Amino acid sequence: MKCFNCGSTLSGSDFCSNCGVRVTVYKKIIRMSNTFYNMGLMKAQNRDLSGAAESLERSLRLNKRNTKARNLLGLVYYEMGETVQALSEWVISQNYDSTNNLANSYIKLIQSNGNRLEEMKRNIKNFNTALKMAKRGADDVAIIQLKKVISQNPRMVKGRQLLALLLMKTGEYERARRELRKALSVDRCNTLSLRYMKEVEALLQREKKNPEKKQKDPIEERQALSGDAVIVPPHAYREPTNGAVTILNMVIGLLLGALAMYFLVTPVRVQNEVDKNNDLVRTYNQRIAIKNSSISELERQVASLTEEKEKLQKQADQNTSQGKNTVSNYENLITALSAYADQKYDNAADALGQISEDVAMDSQVFDTVYKNLKASLKDTMAKNYFETGEKAYDAGKYEDAIAAYKRCLETDANYADAMYKMGCAYYASGSRDESTEIFKQVVDTFPGTQAASEAQQFVPDYKGGSQNEE
Amino acid sequence: MINFDEEIKKFHPSLEIDDTEDAIYNSSVTDMTDIMLELMEEMKEN
Known part of the structure; x- marks a missing residue:
C-alpha cells in the first residue's frame, strides 16, 4: 500500500512515515x-458474472x-460479450500501471487478430440494428439478426436475453427457454435471465395444461402495424436445431452425392476412358x-x-577356280619361258604342255607368248608327246597312249609316226x-613313208586316196 | 407478466469499437480516495 500523498510505502502505523499524513481512513x-475485489473474484469463479461485475465496480x-479489480472487470465484460467495455477497463488499467500489467497482454491479444476485431465490430453493429428493429416492432427481422449475432458471439448474454424476449413475444417459448438456458450458462445468476426464465416456464406450464387454447399473446397485444413497418413473409422452413438431425442430413446428402457420382459421372468417365483406349488400340494396330x-x-x-548372294558366291567360286587355273597357266608359261631361256627345251616343252588351253586367259599377251613359244617348241613338244605315248603304249595303257599321240598330232600334224602309233594303240585296245x-x-x-607302208599292212585291201602322192 | 415495451427499454445499444476512446474519456474516474482528498482540502481551507 502506498501513501496517497507522497507515494511512499506505508507501514502498520496510522501515519505515513514519509510525509506524516494520517492514513487511517485511506487504509x-x-x-x-x-x-469487494475478492467478492467479485469469487463470483466470477462461480460464473455469476453480473454479480462479479457489480462487486468489482x-x-x-x-x-x-x-488494477487487479479493473483487469478482472474487463475479463468479466469480455466474457459477457461486452468487448468495448472490456477494452475500456484494460486501457484505463494500463494507464494507471503500465509495468507488468496483465491488461497489456489482453489488449495485445484482441488487437493482434485484425479479422476478429472486424468481426466484433460487425457483431456489435448487427446487435444494435436488431435492437432498433425490435423497438420498431419488426420482430422477425430482429430475431434473424440476433441469431446471426449470437452465432458469431455465443457468449453475448444481452443478445440472448433480447432474443428470448422476442421469442416469448412470438409464442416460441421452448426456443426462448433454450436461449435463456444458454445465457444462464454464461452468467449463472443474471437477474434478468432468471426472471425471463421464470416467466417462460410459467407460460410453458400454462400451455401444457391448455394445449387447445394456445396462449396467443401473453405478452401484451401486438400493436398495429405502422406505415413504415417491415413485413417479412414467414416461410415454412425451420432450421433443424438438433445436432443429430443435422448429422443425419449430412450423411443423406453425402450418400446422394455418391449415388449421383456413381450413376451419372462415373459411366461418362468410364466411356471416355474406353474411347481413349479404343483410339490407342486403333493407332497401335495401324x-x-x-x-x-x-x-x-x-x-x-x-x-x-540371298539369291543374288548365292549367285555371286557361285560366280566367285568359279572365278576362284578359274583364277586358280589362270594362275597355274601363268606359272607354267613363266616356267616354260625360263626353261627356254636356259635352253632346257624339254623342260620348257613340259611346262608348256601343262598349260590348259580350256581356261580363258583373257590376255592377248599370254596368248601371243604361248603361241610363239609353242611354235618354237613345236618339234620338241611333239617329240615329247610322242615319247609319252610310246611309254604308255609299251606299258599297255592304250588310252593314255592315244591321248598323247593326239596331242603330238595337234602340235605337229605331220608327225606320221604318231598317227601310225595311234592307230596301233586303237588296234591294240580293240577298237x-x-x-x-x-x-x-x-x-x-x-x-x-615308213609309217604308211606299215599302216598298209593293217589295211591290205585299202588302195588309198590320190591326195598325197609323191 | 412481462411488458414487452418496458422490457425492451431496458436494453441499450452496445458501444461500438470506434467509440472506445470516448467511452474511456467519459468514464468516471473519481473514487473514494479522491473524495476523501477533496474533503481534506476543504477541511484545511476551513
Whole structure:
C-alpha cells in the first residue's frame, strides 16, 4: 500500500512515515476495495458474472487504482460479450500501471487478430440494428439478426436475453427457454435471465395444461402495424436445431452425392476412358500393320539378296577356280619361258604342255607368248608327246597312249609316226574300226613313208586316196 | 407478466469499437480516495 500523498510505502502505523499524513481512513478504503475485489473474484469463479461485475465496480469506486479489480472487470465484460467495455477497463488499467500489467497482454491479444476485431465490430453493429428493429416492432427481422449475432458471439448474454424476449413475444417459448438456458450458462445468476426464465416456464406450464387454447399473446397485444413497418413473409422452413438431425442430413446428402457420382459421372468417365483406349488400340494396330508390311518387304529383299548372294558366291567360286587355273597357266608359261631361256627345251616343252588351253586367259599377251613359244617348241613338244605315248603304249595303257599321240598330232600334224602309233594303240585296245580309219588316214596322208607302208599292212585291201602322192 | 415495451427499454445499444476512446474519456474516474482528498482540502481551507 502506498501513501496517497507522497507515494511512499506505508507501514502498520496510522501515519505515513514519509510525509506524516494520517492514513487511517485511506487504509480502510483500500481494504474495502480489496474486499469487494475478492467478492467479485469469487463470483466470477462461480460464473455469476453480473454479480462479479457489480462487486468489482464497487471495488473500483473505492479505489480506482485497484488494477487487479479493473483487469478482472474487463475479463468479466469480455466474457459477457461486452468487448468495448472490456477494452475500456484494460486501457484505463494500463494507464494507471503500465509495468507488468496483465491488461497489456489482453489488449495485445484482441488487437493482434485484425479479422476478429472486424468481426466484433460487425457483431456489435448487427446487435444494435436488431435492437432498433425490435423497438420498431419488426420482430422477425430482429430475431434473424440476433441469431446471426449470437452465432458469431455465443457468449453475448444481452443478445440472448433480447432474443428470448422476442421469442416469448412470438409464442416460441421452448426456443426462448433454450436461449435463456444458454445465457444462464454464461452468467449463472443474471437477474434478468432468471426472471425471463421464470416467466417462460410459467407460460410453458400454462400451455401444457391448455394445449387447445394456445396462449396467443401473453405478452401484451401486438400493436398495429405502422406505415413504415417491415413485413417479412414467414416461410415454412425451420432450421433443424438438433445436432443429430443435422448429422443425419449430412450423411443423406453425402450418400446422394455418391449415388449421383456413381450413376451419372462415373459411366461418362468410364466411356471416355474406353474411347481413349479404343483410339490407342486403333493407332497401335495401324502401326503394327505398317510394321508388318515393312517386315514383308524386308523379307522379300532378304530373299532376293540371298539369291543374288548365292549367285555371286557361285560366280566367285568359279572365278576362284578359274583364277586358280589362270594362275597355274601363268606359272607354267613363266616356267616354260625360263626353261627356254636356259635352253632346257624339254623342260620348257613340259611346262608348256601343262598349260590348259580350256581356261580363258583373257590376255592377248599370254596368248601371243604361248603361241610363239609353242611354235618354237613345236618339234620338241611333239617329240615329247610322242615319247609319252610310246611309254604308255609299251606299258599297255592304250588310252593314255592315244591321248598323247593326239596331242603330238595337234602340235605337229605331220608327225606320221604318231598317227601310225595311234592307230596301233586303237588296234591294240580293240577298237578296230577306229584303228582301220587311222591306218587309212596314214596311208592317205603320208604316202611313201615308213609309217604308211606299215599302216598298209593293217589295211591290205585299202588302195588309198590320190591326195598325197609323191 | 412481462411488458414487452418496458422490457425492451431496458436494453441499450452496445458501444461500438470506434467509440472506445470516448467511452474511456467519459468514464468516471473519481473514487473514494479522491473524495476523501477533496474533503481534506476543504477541511484545511476551513
